[in-house]
Structures are given as C-alpha cells and as structure tokens.
Amino acid sequence: MAKQSVCVVFGGVSSEHDISKISAATVIDLLDKDKYDIHRIFIDKSGNWTYFTGDIASDANDGAKDKFDKAIISPSQNDGGILRFGKDGAVELIKIDVAIPVLHGKNGEDGTIQGLFEIAGIPYVGSGVLGSSVCMDKCMAKILFKEAGIPQADWVTVKLGEELDVREVEEKLGYPCFIKPSNAGSSVGISKAHNREELIEGVKLAFEHDYKVLIEEFISAAEVESAVLGNFDPKIAENIGEIAPANEFYDFDAKYNSSDSVLTIPADIDKVLEEKLKEYALSAYKICECRGLSRVDFFVDKNNGRVILNEINTLPGFTSISMYPKLWEKSGLGGTKLLDSLIDLAIKRRG
Numbered sequence: 001m002a003k004q005s006v007c008v009v010f011g012g013v014s015s016e017h018d019i020s021k022i023s024a025a026t027v028i029d030l031l032d033k034d035k036y037d038i039h040r041i042f043i044d045k046s047g048n049w050t051y052f053t054g055d056i057a058s059d060a061n062d063g064a065k066d067k068f069d070k071a072i073i074s075p076s077q078n079d080g081g082i083l084r085f086g087k088d089g090a091v092e093l094i095k096i097d098v099a100i101p102v103l104h105g106k107n108g109e110d111g112t113i114q115g116l117f118e119i120a121g122i123p124y125v126g127s128g129v130l131g132s133s134v135c136m137d138k139c140m141a142k143i144l145f146k147e148a149g150i151p152q153a154d155w156v157t158v159k160l161g162e163e164l165d166v167r168e169v170e171e172k173l174g175y176p177c178f179i180k181p182s183n184a185g186s187s188v189g190i191s192k193a194h195n196r197e198e199l200i201e202g203v204k205l206a207f208e209h210d211y212k213v214l215i216e217e218f219i220s221a222a223e224v225e226s227a228v229l230g231n232f233d234p235k236i237a238e239n240i241g242e243i244a245p246a247n248e249f250y251d252f253d254a255k256y257n258s259s260d261s262v263l264t265i266p267a268d269i270d271k272v273l274e275e276k277l278k279e280y281a282l283s284a285y286k287i288c289e290c291r292g293l294s295r296v297d298f299f300v301d302k303n304n305g306r307v308i309l310n311e312i313n314t315l316p317g318f319t320s321i322s323m324y325p326k327l328w329e330k331s332g333l334g335g336t337k338l339l340d341s342l343i344d345l346a347i348k349r350r351g
C-alpha cells in the first residue's frame with residue numbers, strides 16, 4: 001500500500017507554543033514511518049509558517065523563517081496540500097492526505113485552523129470548527145454542559161462593556177472564587193479571589209486576555225482526567241487519571257515547569273463515582289460535538305462523592321508524560337496505534 005502523506009502542524013501563536021513543540025516531537029517520533037510520509041509545518045511565535053526540516057529542539061524558533069522555506073496550506077481544494085516556496089522562487093505542491101494539528105489554545109484548538117482545513121478539503125485529526133470553538137470558549141461550553149444536565153461549578157459571566165455585579169458574585173458564588181478568561185487556556189489570566197478587592201483585580205487581569213470573563217464557585221476537590229476517542233460513537237479509556245498539582249492550583253507553572261505535579265493512574269476513586277464520571281464525559285463530548293479525541297477534566301470530591309465537570313480539551317498535550325496518551329497506553333493502545341486510530345477517525349469523519 002502506498003504511504004499516506006501526513007502533515008504535522010506545530011508551534012503556533014498561543015501561550016502554549018513550547019508545549020506544542022514537545023508534543024509534536026513526540027507525535028512525529030511515534031508515527032509509523034512504514035505507513036506515513038511525514039511533512040512538518042512550523043508556526044513561529046509571530047505567526048510565520050515554514051516547511052520545517054530541522055531539529056525541533058534546536059531549530060524551531062524565530063530563526064526558522066530564514067533557515068527554512070516558507071510554506072502554507074493552500075485553501076484551494078484543487079491543490080489539496082502544502083505550497084512550499086523555495087528560496088530560489090520555485091513553488092512546489094505537496095499533496096496531503098491528512099493533517100495533524102499538534103497545536104494548543106488560540107488559532108490551534110479554537111476552530112480557526114480547523115476552518116482552514118475545511119476550506120482546503122483536507123481531513124484533519126480532532127474536532128471540527130464547531131466542537132473546537134465551543135470547547136475553547138468556557139462560557140459557551142458551560143451552557144451546553146447545563147443543557148446536558150452535567151454537574152459543574154456554578155458561575156457568572158461578564159462581557160466587556162458590562163458592569164461587574166460584585167453583589168451577584170458574592171451571593172451566588174462567595175469566596176474564594178475562580179476567575180478565568182473565557183478563551184485562553186493553560187491557566188493564563190486565571191486567578192483565585194479571596195475577597196472583593198481580589199475579585200475586582202482578577203476580573204481586570206482576565207480582561208487583559210479576553211473580552212469575556214468567567215467567574216466560578218471554588219471547588220475544593222481532587223482533579224481527575226479522562227480520555228475519550230471517537231466520532232459519533234466515542235469510547236472512553238478504562239482508567240481515569242489523577243493530578244496532584246504542585247502549586248495552590250494547577251497553574252501554568254505547575255503544569256509545565258514543575259516536576260512536582262504528580263500523575264496517578266488509576267485515580268483513587270470508587271467504582272460508582274468512576275462510572276458516573278465516564279457517563280458525564282461521554283455526554284459532554286457528544287453535546288459539544290467533539291470528534292477524534294478529547295481529554296475531559298473533572299473535580300471529584302472524595303468526601304461527599306460529588307463529580308463536577310471542569311472542561312474539555314480538544315487537543316490535549318501529547319508528550320511522553322501527558323495524561324491523554326498515558327491513559328490509552330494503560331488500556332493497551334500505545335502511542336503509535338493511537339495515532340493510527342486518530343488518522344483513521346479523521347479520514348472517516350463526516351461532520
């Protein structure tokens with residue numbers, strides 16, 4: 001059988017640029033070289049696209065645009081691939097069978113690059129435009145979770161131009177409360193307010209990152225994560241994983257810079273709670289119309305047995321220490337096979 005032509009797109013303009021590079025190196029390493037010809041597009045922090053042929057650890061930086069050829073995904077369905085602009089002025093068309101956006105956050109996980117692949121008519125791994133954008137926008141996702149009857153932290157939304165109703169927050173949510181930009185990711189702009197002053201400051205900070213801010217009731221509970229795979233009939237990995245954050249909450253530093261955040265698989269929760277959680281995870285995945293893969297994150301209060309949905313990550317981290325691939329590996333689906341499944345799901349996806 002002829003090899004499939006796969007394009008891994010990585011880097012990107014979001015705050016998760018660096019983690020994307022580590023995930024991409026892992027994905028490229030895991031992809032079965034007997035089945036796939038791998039092409040790489042690197043997007044630097046300023047948004048320059050290059051046809052990347054270097055070493056990710058040493059060459060995927062701001063110097064890449066001078067070192068490597070410029071490349072774009074052609075929006076023309078006749079092309080169905082990458083246009084590579086040689087330094088000598090020649091333009092080469094490279095046909096692509098499937099794209100793997102190994103990107104997180106803005107422009108990667110929010111439906112925008114997915115829209116480009118739709119226009120180009122190139123199948124791609126993961127959720128479509130709708131599922132990606134809905135899951136990226138925490139306020140929109142909460143409206144859908146509510147519709148599906150899934151328990152979640154109580155919340156208040158404030159949009160730019162609206163007055164923050166401090167009284168409403170205090171009566172409905174109390175202190176401490178959590179303040180988040182609706183679209184950001186990676187804990188950027190998130191804070192925990194213990195009083196009115198911190199609430200006002202926290203909302204100001206969150207508005208630096210987005211036009212819409214979510215304020216949530218504080219949930220004091222264990223953080224657990226589940227791995228879902230599939231299109232219309234998704235399945236969930238047997239094991240649930242637990243994270244014990246190194247810092248007061250699972251912030252950017254605790255996620256990416258600290259080696260003290262401990263992952264435990266399986267999570268120490270009882271069977272009844274685990275079944276509930278799996279049911280909620282699948283129902284959340286379905287109502288948001290996720291496709292391919294998602295990591296669905298929860299809070300579990302071990303004292304009173306509450307299971308509370310936190311969020312869906314449509315393009316979870318894929319490094320060697322990331323929860324999503326680890327949970328599937330525990331279920332007997334190693335990284336290489338997992339990527340085969342994801343590529344297959346991308347090609348079979350309809351809507």
Ligand SMILES: Nc1ncnc2c1ncn2[C@@H]1O[C@H](COP(=O)(O)OP(=O)(O)O)[C@@H](O)[C@H]1O
Nearest residue numbers: 153178185186187188216217218219249250311
């Ligand atoms: N309502 C909440 N109560 C307690 N902790 C929270 C709450 N919301 C978020 N957190 C903490 O903040 C972290 C980041 O929040 P999250 O909503 O997952 O944003 P991100 O998209 O940046 O991952 C969580 O992993 C958790 O540690």
Ligand SMILES: [Mg+2]
Nearest residue numbers: 186297310311
């Ligand atoms: Mg999170």
